[in-house]
Amino acid sequence: MKKTAVVVGSGFGGISAALRLKAMGYEVSIYEKLDQLGGRARVFKKSGFTFDAGPTVITAPFLFNELFQLFGKDRSKYVKFVEVEPWYRFYFSSNKKTFDYSSCLKKTEKEISKFNNKDVIGYRRLLNFSEKIFNIGFNKLSFVPFHDFFFMLKQIPTLITLKSYLSVFQLVSKFIKNEQIRQAFSIQPLLLGGNPIETTSIYNLIHFLERKWGVHYAMGGTGKIIKGFEKLMKEENIKIFKNSEVTNIVFDKNVAVGIKVKKRKISADKIILNTDPAFTYKYLINTKLNKKWNKKKIEKMDFSMGLFVIYFGTKKKYSKIAHHTIWMGKRYEGLLKDIFNKQILAEDFSLYLHRPTATDKAMAPKNCDCFYVLSPVPNLKNNIDWKNYGKIYQEKILIALEKSILPELRKNLITCFHMSPSDFKKDYNSLYGTGFSISPIFRQSAWFRFHNKSENFKNLYFVGAGCHPGAGVPGVMSSAKVLENILKNE
Numbered sequence: 001m002k003k004t005a006v007v008v009g010s011g012f013g014g015i016s017a018a019l020r021l022k023a024m025g026y027e028v029s030i031y032e033k034l035d036q037l038g039g040r041a042r043v044f045k046k047s048g049f050t051f052d053a054g055p056t057v058i059t060a061p062f063l064f065n066e067l068f069q070l071f072g073k074d075r076s077k078y079v080k081f082v083e084v085e086p087w088y089r090f091y092f093s094s095n096k097k098t099f100d101y102s103s104c105l106k107k108t109e110k111e112i113s114k115f116n117n118k119d120v121i122g123y124r125r126l127l128n129f130s131e132k133i134f135n136i137g138f139n140k141l142s143f144v145p146f147h148d149f150f151f152m153l154k155q156i157p158t159l160i161t162l163k164s165y166l167s168v169f170q171l172v173s174k175f176i177k178n179e180q181i182r183q184a185f186s187i188q189p190l191l192l193g194g195n196p197i198e199t200t201s202i203y204n205l206i207h208f209l210e211r212k213w214g215v216h217y218a219m220g221g222t223g224k225i226i227k228g229f230e231k232l233m234k235e236e237n238i239k240i241f242k243n244s245e246v247t248n249i250v251f252d253k254n255v256a257v258g259i260k261v262k263k264r265k266i267s268a269d270k271i272i273l274n275t276d277p278a279f280t281y282k283y284l285i286n287t288k289l290n291k292k293w294n295k296k297k298i299e300k301m302d303f304s305m306g307l308f309v310i311y312f313g314t315k316k317k318y319s320k321i322a323h324h325t326i327w328m329g330k331r332y333e334g335l336l337k338d339i340f341n342k343q344i345l346a347e348d349f350s351l352y353l354h355r356p357t358a359t360d361k362a363m364a365p366k367n368c369d370c371f372y373v374l375s376p377v378p379n380l381k382n383n384i385d386w387k388n389y390g391k392i393y394q395e396k397i398l399i400a401l402e403k404s405i406l407p408e409l410r411k412n413l414i415t416c417f418h419m420s421p422s423d424f425k426k427d428y429n430s431l432y433g434t435g436f437s438i439s440p441i442f443r444q445s446a447w448f449r450f451h452n453k454s455e456n457f458k459n460l461y462f463v464g465a466g467c468h469p470g471a472g473v474p475g476v477m478s479s480a481k482v483l484e485n486i487l488k489n490e
């Protein structure tokens with residue numbers, strides 16, 4: 001008899017785990033609450049436009065390739081990746097300056113020199129230091145389990161040498177003097193749910209990760225990767241159940257033995273959760289044996305910010321707008337404090353604007369443009385009434401874009417809708433409607449983060465943003481590699 005595994009949730013973490021377990025010989029089923037796979041990487045189709053709901057920046061392509069290679073298949077036959085140029089364009093609304101960050105180091109250095117010539121050398125040094133962090137943080141620690149405290153202790157001297165006690169912003173500031181370039185090179189934690197001022201500088205490894213493998217786009221959108229994985233899973237006989245919310249994990253004392261879906265019990269040898277661990281421990285694990293992560297401890301954790309995302313299609317083409325634009329507002333540290341510490345919705349904002357039609361015309365009808373714009377906002381701990389305020393906030397952002405880089409935007413809209421933290425809570429079962437589960441601060445990283453192997457229960461495992469190594473597509477796909485390592489050694 002083959003061993004059985006159920007995977008709950010079909011984000012990039014859940015799908016990667018399902019495929020890895022299948023390749024290990026398990027009979028695998030995947031249960032997803034929504035009517036499509038992908039989790040935060042799902043797709044909205046409206047009025048001829050294709051909107052990727054979440055991740056758009058594809059890095060570390062080898063992680064995708066590996067999953068196809070497990071079955072002797074070639075990723076490029078399922079989905080094509082192309083490199084984006086420039087990687088990101090920063091637009092500083094205070095002085096209307098732009099900074100193109102690109103695959104060509106020379107071009108990037110020339111752009112830096114528009115702000116401060118001396119920072120060119122600083123950037124080279126930052127990149128060198130990021131490579132050192134990458135060699136440890138990504139190559140050595142991203143794919144190994146962190147549930148052994150002594151293993152964690154052994155890493156501390158190296159983490160100190162790498163200055164992991166500094167925040168991303170503090171480390172960048174040691175190398176870069178210009179305030180705007182400091183901002184540009186320290187925003188990466190925001191892509192993972194962290195405050196650059198507080199997130200451990202181990203995340204500076206992203207600088208080198210981007211340089212090593214580039215910044216890519218999947219033709220047809222990120223949703224096309226999910227479609228490719230869905231096809232692969234069907235070919236490999238992984239059973240897929242959509243519209244199937246798991247309401248409980250079933251235990252026999254301290255052993256996880258199954259899940260409950262629509263009041264039906266489904267038994268399995270291994271239960272893999274791709275759900276938000278904070279939500280799961282609070283609502284899906286109803287046993288007194290849950291000692292490590294009881295409700296009180298969950299409440300005390302530090303949660304990532306929320307996201308307000310507006311999806312819109314225009315009948316005008318904005319050909320000068322890059323694929324990825326980071327639209328920086330007037331404040332940086334003050335705004336971050338408002339979002340993360342004071343948890344208030346500020347009058348101003350900084351934005352990430354996605355225009356996939358810069359690379360891929362098929363995402364919109366002919367002569368039209370497809371966009372989403374994302375604003376980091378406080379999570380639901382602050383009780384913002386998004387049902388009423390959502391439309392007002394949406395309008396404020398559209399006006400700001402219209403006045404700066406997208407002239408006549410509102411009269412050219414064909415379709416426009418948004419997702420607020422309330423939708424993240426409802427659709428993804430995300431505690432406090434966060435964009436990225438718990439935040440990636442030092443005291444919630446590695447051993448201190450939710451473990452990939454449950455501390456209290458046998459046969460129960462986690463993959464995805466809330467557990468080690470953390471959020472972001474490379475992070476959650478790596479969590480499935482960690483799981484594979486755990487299971488191989490059990």
Ligand SMILES: Cc1cc2nc3c(=O)[nH]c(=O)nc-3n(C[C@H](O)[C@H](O)[C@H](O)COP(=O)(O)OP(=O)(O)OC[C@H]3O[C@@H](n4cnc5c(N)ncnc54)[C@H](O)[C@@H]3O)c2cc1C
Nearest residue numbers: 009011012013033039040054055056057246464465472473
């Ligand atoms: C707007 C946005 C933009 C982003 N941009 C990028 C980017 O450009 N690059 C990048 O690398 N990362 C990006 N990220 C982060 C990245 O998308 C996420 O960290 C990652 O996709 C999360 O994957 P996951 O495996 O944790 O699962 P999730 O995507 O969170 O999926 C979990 C799934 O489980 C389902 N589920 C929950 N509870 C249950 C239940 N009880 N029963 C059944 N199903 C359940 C949920 O509905 C969901 O479908 C972005 C995130 C967002 C929101």
